[in-house]
Amino acid sequence: MKLICLNAWGGKLADALLDYVKAEAPDVLCLQEITHTPASDKDRLTYRDGPHSLPQSANVFRDLCHALPDHAAFFHPAAQGELWDHTAAVPSQFGLATFVHRSLPVLGQVHGFVHKCYSADGYGDHPRPRNAHGVRVRDDVTGRSIGITHMHGLRDPKGKMDTPERTAQARRLLRLSDKLARPGDLRIICGDFNVEPDSETLQILADGGFRELVTTGGFAGTRSSHYQKPGRFADYMLVDQPELITDFRVIYDPEISDHCPLLLRT
Template sequence: MKIVSLNGWGGKLHEDLTAYLRSEAPDILCLQEVVHTPDTEKDWLTYRDGDHVLQQRANFFRDIARTFPDHQATFCPASRGVLWDGAQAVPSQWGLATFVHRSLPITEQAQGFVHKAFSPHGYGEHPRSRNAHAIRVYDVEKGRYVCIAHMHGLRDLQGKTDTPARRQQAHRLVDLIRRVADPDDGLIVCGDFNVEPDSETFAILGRLGLTDLVTSRGFQGTRTSHYAKPGRFADYMLVNERIEVLTFSVVVEPEVSDHCPLVLTI
């Protein structure tokens, strides 16, 4: 079973990203920063937040779902704000998406918020609403249950240091996982956590018996050349002792986002 976790950057590098994902062919894809604008047929819209202007793939969720027609696609909205078509405001949803090959029965799942709540009338003030999604699948080939959870951690304009909000975020993620996972399940937790490697987030997740693969295997970061700020870590993938890791990699090339894909085969 192959699991890929990636912050998709709103599909800014859409063609390279879809080509890469098609070639990687994950059984489970955990995708963060997903745009979903079902009321437009436009390919591209613009996100504006002060001086921060970014092209976004208007129907990123639909595009990836079409890339993987044999996967069950789930979109988990964190907020509903506005993107721009020139001077015209276009309401759009933003959040997480999970794609699971139909050969893997999803027996339980839960989505919920790790910071704030759903924001229906705009993206809101920073740090904005953040959510998580957990699924429990039955691996028919191995005769076992595996739980996979991913989140997009809050972005604080002050940086990635530990804060009370990030502590609460980690506890909320643990609570969400416990709603879905059985104690005997193999457990994988991944995503763009937006924290440093020494964050207390990992001590909190460690209570579930989880160990991070990015830092424990000596990778030097998870950001690409498209990210010019200091601090090279954001994305992580943790597993418990019931997961037999066959391969794990932080993919540096090709660059398909400002984040590197994390690829795990179990």
């Protein structure tokens, strides 16, 4: 089974992103920062946050569904806010997407909020609502069931330091993984956690029986050249049975986001 996990950056590099996922065709694709704007069929609208105005890929989820027609697609919004078509406001949802190839039976799912709750009346103040989604699939090649849970960790404008909110978030994420998996399953937790490698978040998951593969694999970071701020780590991949992993990589080329894809094979 091939798994790819990525913060898609709201589809800012949508063409490169779509080409990459079509070429890789992973069995399971876990994506954070996905837009879904069912009220508009436009490819791009404008995101406004105070004085900031940015072009925004409006329908990344739709475009990914077209790019991966042989995958079951799941979208879980964390919030609904507004994008703009010139002077017209368009309701748009922002959250997680998970794609599972139809050859893999989906045996179970979990979804829950790890910080705050769904915001229906705007994206909200930072730190904004965050959710997590998990799928339990059967890999008939290995004869094994695999529980995969991913999240987009809260963003704090003050930085990536440990906070009580991040501690609570990590414990909620671990509980969701516990709820999804069955004894003997390979368990995987991944996503853009928005924390440093020495964070309490990763320690909580380690205490829960998980090994983190980015830092233990000696990778230099998970950010592409599009990310200009200090700090090169944000994304992590953890497993509870590392001996079952046949390959793990941080993909630095091609660049399809300001984050790097994490690719794992079992």
